[in-house]
Amino acid sequence: MGVISRIAQALRLAPRGKTPVPFVVLFKKFKSILERNNRILTLMADMGDKLGGEYVFDRRYVEEACEELSDQIFKLVSDLSILNRCRNVPLFTAFETVRQEIADELAGRHHFPDTAPTLPLSALRADMADAAGGKFAMLGELKNVLQLPVPDGFVVTTRAFAEFMARNGLPDCIAEQTRRLDADEEGAIADASAKVRQRILAASLPRGLSRGISEAVAALAERLGRAPASLAVRSSAWNEDGEASFAGQYESVIGVPPAQAAEAFKRVVAGAYTPEAWLYRRRRGFKEHEAVMAVGCQVMIDSLVSGGLYTYAPLTRNEEGVFVSAAWGLCAPVMSGEIETDSYLIARRAPFATVSREIAHKPRGLALRPEGGTAYADLPPQKADAPCLTEADLSLLGEVSLSLEKYFKRPQDVEWTIDAAGRLYVLQSRPMFFYGDPARRTGAIDAAVKDAEIVFSGRGDVVQRGVAMGRVHVVRSDADLDDFPFGAILVARHTSPRYSRVMPRAQGILTDIGSPAGHMAAVAREFRLPTVVGCDLATQLLQTGDEITVDATQNVVYRGLVKELRYFELTEEAVYEDSYEYRLLRRLLKKITPLNLVDPHAPSFTPASCRTYHDITRYIHEQAVAELIAFSENSLGILDPSARKLRTTLPLNLSIIDLDGDGSAQDGEIEVRDLPSLPLRELVAGLTESGMWETAPVPVDMGSFMASLTRTLGMGGPGEEKLGRNLAVVSREYMNLNLHLGYHFVLVDAYAGEVVNDNSLYFRFLGGVTDFARRARRARCIGKILERADFRVEIHGDLVIGRIKKVDLETMRAKLRLLGGLVGFTRQLDVRLSREDDAHCFAEEFLAAIKPVTEDAHDPA
């Protein structure tokens, strides 16, 4: 690399102090760490993108991507070793641990997560099926992410299950009976099943587990404010998600008095070895060691009415609805078909009008008994023949139905119940697998959409595939978010992470501007919301209330509802989430992308706390910058007599090392116009011309925005703060700038020349001094500005990284000027945000104010 060799050359000429490692080596390693950091962030983002459904990838890709990532991380740790003189053993250990976990996962060696024996439902998410089993991980997601009502409870984890089995010698017993089945399945099944179930029911719970269950029941009572009258104890098998749904195979015990929860746990575990369940597993190719089961316990709801629903029932070619069945009392007899039910067909969109209904004669219903257990009760004649659902109930069920389907990208088979107070609870949601008629599928997209009016197509980037239908809700301000209607499609000028709060209610998102790698995109993917960003014209062509269909799979927006498209989406033969490679990548990414080290000022910001590759990368990034800043602050004077101070009215205290210079000592300060580096010249121009740094007098053209800012600064504001010694290492086209400005650190690394492909710009901001919440707020504000200025942005706590690559020189100049302004602005922001609790971000004001400065960029300085 040209820059590095010139650095080497330049600094070799310079006389050096007693630095044990030459500055040239340190700077080279520092540079390489920045580049590798970029490479790793990009790799991780690319791997995450693959989960959106737009890409086709195979196992080879997963293996190669992991290998490259591991390789880059290893080199990153090695580079830091040189920078900080080998104080890195804990980092290598952390790296090796993660690498080994990834290798195990790729090899199919699975470790059950190390959890407490029980976990509360509030702690569960969809990706925790390893610990909580499929059903309860999914219920946790519904409750905690989609904010749907689910009865509170807890789960006995897979790990606790495995320990229960092992302590009682059950795996050996099962292996023995399995051998009998292998020899004579039909003949041996009844006896083998009886033997195993008997052993399970007679087994004793490990002390830790029985204590865990009592504590979980007590904690549940505390959350409810009273002891639960009875519990529903239900299986949550490890493999329950995906295509093998085990529907109805495993036992649930309802009406369990809390004191008998441990007994019910054993009954549910034994239920895995009924002849039917056991044979079902064997015939579907499951191995015995895969029969792992978590067991969930939930509060029994004292049901007024319960039932099931299919979220999607295609009737005729262009008709569809939500099909609901319902009966008085508890849900169990509806599912087993023991009692008569009402049937309702409702529309698939708000306000979910009733299309048709059939009211049955329902003379009895199952109810909870006060002393525990359940019993059928006879109902009075007027109730027996009355519809058991109101319009309001149906509308509620319609909302839940669409939320579930949108999230799971499949029609769902849902169990629900409503209590005497009219509160709806979701008990279960599992995918329905019905495949479309192949003749109707092939080519029918063309037929389905040929009469539909296209609003626009092929614009922008698909973030998440899928089909969304509903009314447009244009969001221009936070107030528009407050009244965001259920089932609407969010249309906005820019992407914003703030939209995440309405995502559970939205059907889809369209923005004019934005990057598929941004923060909002990641959240939209999490909610699996069909999303297209950068459509350019969405806010011009669409208005609040317009009814549209967003096909984020083909990337087309239609006016009106094109219901055929939904048929395709929901009856697709292979949903990509059902593939092994998808699940593998998702599991691997859990060891790669989560960031646990967010606050560099926290005591836990250590190598030993690094649990993922992202943690390691973040830690090293931080350490590398700290090393360089410490170095430039302490030994700059000794280091390089060719370093010159920048002459400026701003208290920048900036020393400049010119890599193109001859290394001889220079006297005096350097003028801005004589700066030998284009990137630095533009950045300083942005800083001075924007007036962002000034405290007084306020330039007239900056308008009331700056005035309002500076008014609060008062006398003796930021001008008197501590300013560190700041360093820029530059050449004609290159700049590496490290600024320690009072409350924060800024690093800008830029190369700007005539060759577009070589150009790159890297901006890093890390806050300090104020509390973490404020620092994080400031980081979000800066992130927003960068995102709007087309940077690829990563925000982690109070760290912001913005990157741009391969743009032309004109654009580079403009971006550098913008960053100059931003450096000054962040200083103002420090004061603003440290004084006000509810700080306004001023991102729009900043962008408006900086515009004339960046537009000037084509005039050579």
Added chain:
Amino acid sequence: MTQPETTARTKRRLLVLDDEPIVVKRLKPAFQKAGYDVEVFTDSAAALAAFEADPADIVITDLKMEGLDGIAFLDRVKAVSPEVGVIVITGFATLETAKESFHKGAFDFVAKPFKLADILDVVGRLESHLESRRHAR
């Protein structure tokens, strides 16, 4: 009197071959949706047998496979039906081989992992290419 080409046009027949099941599992519904008649294979011998029995208009094949590899497969289908349009999909490691496949008459190649939109686009270009060649004849 010649009929305009469009009215005579029937559904294009597409054969997809990749030894990783996930790839064909993803491509099949995508091409069906786009209106193609699609057959998929994860085994090159079976794919070749099917092609020999009834040649498709367009073939999409992986390069690196057990048994008959992509280049050999390309040779064989071209021998059976010289006018067939072939698109090669390939992992990063076999990018060089993919370039070689041009000499064997491949229309284009797509590197894995790819977006569904990208491969639909390449197939679309191949279709217009086949169309114009038919006109030229």
